[in-house]
Amino acid sequence: MSAPLIDKYRKMATFDWRKLKAAVEGEEHVRLKAEVVAKMKSEPVFQRDFRVLSREEHREVVHQRWKKIVEWGLFKDPYSDLENFHALTETLEAYDQGTSARLFLHGNVFGAAVKSMGTERHKELVQQIENNEIVGAFCLTEIGHGSNTAEIQTTATFDNGQLVFNTPDVGAIKCWAGNVCKSFLRRFRYTFCLISAHSATHVVVYAQLHVGGKNEGFHGFVIQVRCPKTFQTLPGITIGDMGSKPGCWQGVENGWIEFKNHRAPLSALLNKGCDITPDGKYVTSFKSASEKQSVSLGTLSVGRKQIIIFRLGIIAKGMMACTFASTIAIRYSVARRQFGPEKGAENEIPVLEYPLQQYRLFPYLSAAICIRIFQKTFVEKFTEYMMRVMMGEKSEELSEFSKEVHALSSGAKPVATWLGVESLGEARKACGGHGFLHMSRLNTLRDDNDPSQTFEGENFMILQQTSNILLGKVSSIGTINTPMSTMSFLNSNPSKFSSWSSNPVDDVLSAYRYLTYHLLQTTSSEAKKLKGAGKNSFEVRNEIQVHRAVNLSVAYTEHTMIDWVQQFVEEVEDVTVKRVLQKVLNLFSLFLLERHLATLYITGYASGGKFGEDLREKLRHAVAELKPESMALVDSIAPDDFILHSALGASDGRAYDHIMEEFRKYTNEQPKWVCDLAQFLQKRSQTSKL
Numbered sequence: 308m309s310a311p312l313i314d315k316y317r318k319m320a321t322f323d324w325r326k327l328k329a330a331v332e333g334e335e336h337v338r339l340k341a342e343v344v345a346k347m348k349s350e351p352v353f354q355r356d357f358r359v360l361s362r363e364e365h366r367e368v369v370h371q372r373w374k375k376i377v378e379w380g381l382f383k384d385p386y387s388d389l390e391n392f393h394a395l396t397e398t399l400e401a402y403d404q405g406t407s408a409r410l411f412l413h414g415n416v417f418g419a420a421v422k423s424m425g426t427e428r429h430k431e432l433v434q435q436i437e438n439n440e441i442v443g444a445f446c447l448t449e450i451g452h453g454s455n456t457a458e459i460q461t462t463a464t465f466d467n468g469q470l471v472f473n474t475p476d477v478g479a480i481k482c483w484a485g486n487v488c489k490s491f492l493r494r495f496r497y498t499f500c501l502i503s504a505h506s507a508t509h510v511v512v513y514a515q516l517h518v519g520g521k522n523e524g525f526h527g528f529v530i531q532v533r534c535p536k537t538f539q540t541l542p543g544i545t546i547g548d549m550g551s552k553p554g555c556w557q558g559v560e561n562g563w564i565e566f567k568n569h570r571a572p573l574s575a576l577l578n579k580g581c582d583i584t585p586d587g588k589y590v591t592s593f594k595s596a597s598e599k600q601s602v603s604l605g606t607l608s609v610g611r612k613q614i615i616i617f618r619l620g621i622i623a624k625g626m627m628a629c630t631f632a633s634t635i636a637i638r639y640s641v642a643r644r645q646f647g648p649e650k651g652a653e654n655e656i657p658v659l660e661y662p663l664q665q666y667r668l669f670p671y672l673s674a675a676i677c678i679r680i681f682q683k684t685f686v687e688k689f690t691e692y693m694m695r696v697m698m699g700e701k702s703e704e705l706s707e708f709s710k711e712v713h714a715l716s717s718g719a720k721p722v723a724t725w726l727g728v729e730s731l732g733e734a735r736k737a738c739g740g741h742g743f744l745h746m747s748r749l750n751t752l753r754d755d756n757d758p759s760q761t762f763e764g765e766n767f768m769i770l771q772q773t774s775n776i777l778l779g780k781v782s783s784i785g786t787i788n789t790p791m792s793t794m795s796f797l798n799s800n801p802s803k804f805s806s807w808s809s810n811p812v813d814d815v816l817s818a819y820r821y822l823t824y825h826l827l828q829t830t831s832s833e834a835k836k837l838k839g840a841g842k843n844s845f846e847v848r849n850e851i852q853v854h855r856a857v858n859l860s861v862a863y864t865e866h867t868m869i870d871w872v873q874q875f876v877e878e879v880e881d882v883t884v885k886r887v888l889q890k891v892l893n894l895f896s897l898f899l900l901e902r903h904l905a906t907l908y909i910t911g912y913a914s915g916g917k918f919g920e921d922l923r924e925k926l927r928h929a930v931a932e933l934k935p936e937s938m939a940l941v942d943s944i945a946p947d948d949f950i951l952h953s954a955l956g957a958s959d960g961r962a963y964d965h966i967m968e969e970f971r972k973y974t975n976e977q978p979k980w981v982c983d984l985a986q987f988l989q990k991r992s993q994t995s996k997l
């Protein structure tokens with residue numbers, strides 16, 4: 308039975324949360340997710356408590372869950388059953404990113420790398436991967452090189468018809484082994500491969516290829532690293548674990564690998580577009596060194612699309628983080644009562660009543676909904692693009708499409724993951740002391756989501772990809788016409804602020820257009836100035852980042868997010884749902900824009916304090932407007948309690964009961980060391996009497 312207070316808040320809503328959920332997620336998706344959850348609930352291996360597991364225990368439980376999902380055979384072919392596959396992926400990601408990583412991410416990257424860079428001679432291996440007869444990992448990052456992958460130092464040297472792998476120094480030791488992104492699976496066949504520390508039998512490894520004394524550059528190879536029966540490493544290979552990691556990543560076997568004269572057959576070279584003849588001649592069909600590098604780095608053809616698919620998946624991680632943060636903190640804020648207009652515990656009010664608490668939490672509630680709508684729209688547009696690629700289209704418009712998708716995904720991944728991690732930190736603080744308990748899950752979830760800001764392109768690094776593409780458009784201002792129309796507004800100089808309209812989102816979009824346009828202009832003229840002063844292109848690119856290129860990428864991305872969500876809301880048929888979604892978007896857009904207030908003034912969008920005062924007043928109003936809707940909105944986004952797994956955030960609103968249920972598990976405990984304490988105290992008391 309729910310607590311009366313949470314029900315009171317539920318009744319304040321002006322809409323049916325189920326209808327909103329169906330409108331945002333799609334009825335079929337909601338139904339399929341419920342099916343997966345029901346299956347997991349029925350299986351003992353998916354039951355969990357709040358105990359902190361050791362590294363060994365954590366990995367074993369993840370392994371058992373992985374096995375169960377494999378046995379269920381839930382996702383034989385994502386191509387033929389994409390809806391089911393999306394439902395499974397989202398549910399597993401919400402349940403535990405470590406389990407989903409073990410299931411999907413590393414294996415798919417390994418398998419896809421073999422498929423995209425390999426040829427006919429790797430067919431048998433591909434078959435083994437698909438049959439789960441071997442276990443694979445992906446080794447690109449080294450101790451000394453992550454972002455700058457082209458400079459990795461591991462070597463593969465042709466010698467007597469074989470390849471000899473070496474790690475020249477400590478910086479060249481492979482680490483992290485694996486790769487990340489769930490939605491990669493949405494389009495590509497997958498395999499179940501584990502990470503290298505304990506389980507991998509094979510790895511895709513990147514190394515500098517030396518043939519006949521010449522370095523032919525960075526190449527991909529697939530090699531066996533362990534015997535699949537004994538799991539002993541092969542000669543010349545040392546593998547270890549990377550030690551403890553926070554959150555769910557403790558359950559993931561990220562490992563390091565060192566090579567010392569490890570010999571592998573020539574077929575280890577993933578030889579699409581290049582090869583070594585048995586007598587030791589390097590041959591290539593690549594026209595240039597950079598093309599060769601592009602294929603090896605996986606940034607051409609399928610590879611570039613894979614990166615975008617990874618990023619689309621990571622945007623969803625940001626959405627999920629905001630979902631967990633707002634669900635747990637808003638439900639708890641109704642159960643938690645502190646102070647009141649008059650003295651007496653009976654007069655205390657739920658902390659959700661405080662405008663400051665609302666101001667800290669509701670923006671992330673709106674972000675959870677808006678990022679989901681944006682991500683879903685982006686996936687649809689990307690699918691349309693992929694269909695054209697698969698149909699073999701080769702047009703200038705399609706290559707423009709590719710660039711635009713790349714620019715937006717490189718901006719949206721940072722914006723979404725930063726918001727996600729930030730939301731969990733704020734939610735933890737908004738839940739006070741109890742928020743710090745492991746059973747709130749907020750700190751653990753924060754740890755789970757933390758690396759989403761770094762992997763698959765460190766956020767600040769990939770924002771540079773967005774700004775580079777935007778800066779490339781400066782010379783064609785007036786004729787910019789991109790397939791998704793995210794840049795068309797840059798064709799004309801947007802006007803300064805004059806007055807507010809009746810629609811805050813229209814006003815926010817106008818401000819963003821001005822902001823993006825002016826950031827593009829100032830970044831571009833700064834670059835010209837630096838070039839004129841004799842700086843080289845490396846220096847120029849670095850010196851235009853702070854306050855300029857980074858802000859440009861963020862502004863462009865946020866403008867598109869808001870614009871697409873607005874278009875979605877306009878299409879919603881149910882009037883009550885549409886009205887509340889509009890309130891959600893009002894808040895999301897004002898919340899994001901307020902962060903750019905200083906730059907808006909600096910770039911001359913407005914002068915005097917009134918614009919800023921008005922913007923903030925509108926933001927406070929948007930927050931207040933969401934209060935009566937907030938609990939139903941939470942219900943519309945909240946995962947099932949089994950998946951949410953938070954003593955503070957359960958849907959029945961009985962946070963104290965759940966907290967005490969956990970506390971009581973530790974009633975009158977007598978750990979072994981208290982005997983030692985008793986003896987110590989006794990000894991002290993005897994000594995003091997002497």
Ligand SMILES: Cc1cc2nc3c(=O)[nH]c(=O)nc-3n(C[C@H](O)[C@H](O)[C@H](O)COP(=O)(O)OP(=O)(O)OC[C@H]3O[C@@H](n4cnc5c(N)ncnc54)[C@H](O)[C@@H]3O)c2cc1C
Nearest residue numbers: 447448452453454483484485486758761762763765767768
């Ligand atoms: C949980 C987790 C799982 C991972 N899994 C894998 C995996 O499976 N396989 C794999 O190969 N790797 C994996 N990685 C590694 C990951 O891909 C890299 O850590 C990531 O690419 C960032 O690279 P880096 O660590 O070298 O960061 P660095 O490049 O060293 O970045 C450090 C700092 O320098 C800044 N910086 C660097 N260059 C510039 C520049 N030009 N301009 C401005 N600032 C700059 C960055 O913004 C950052 O703030 C994983 C990492 C984590 C945390």
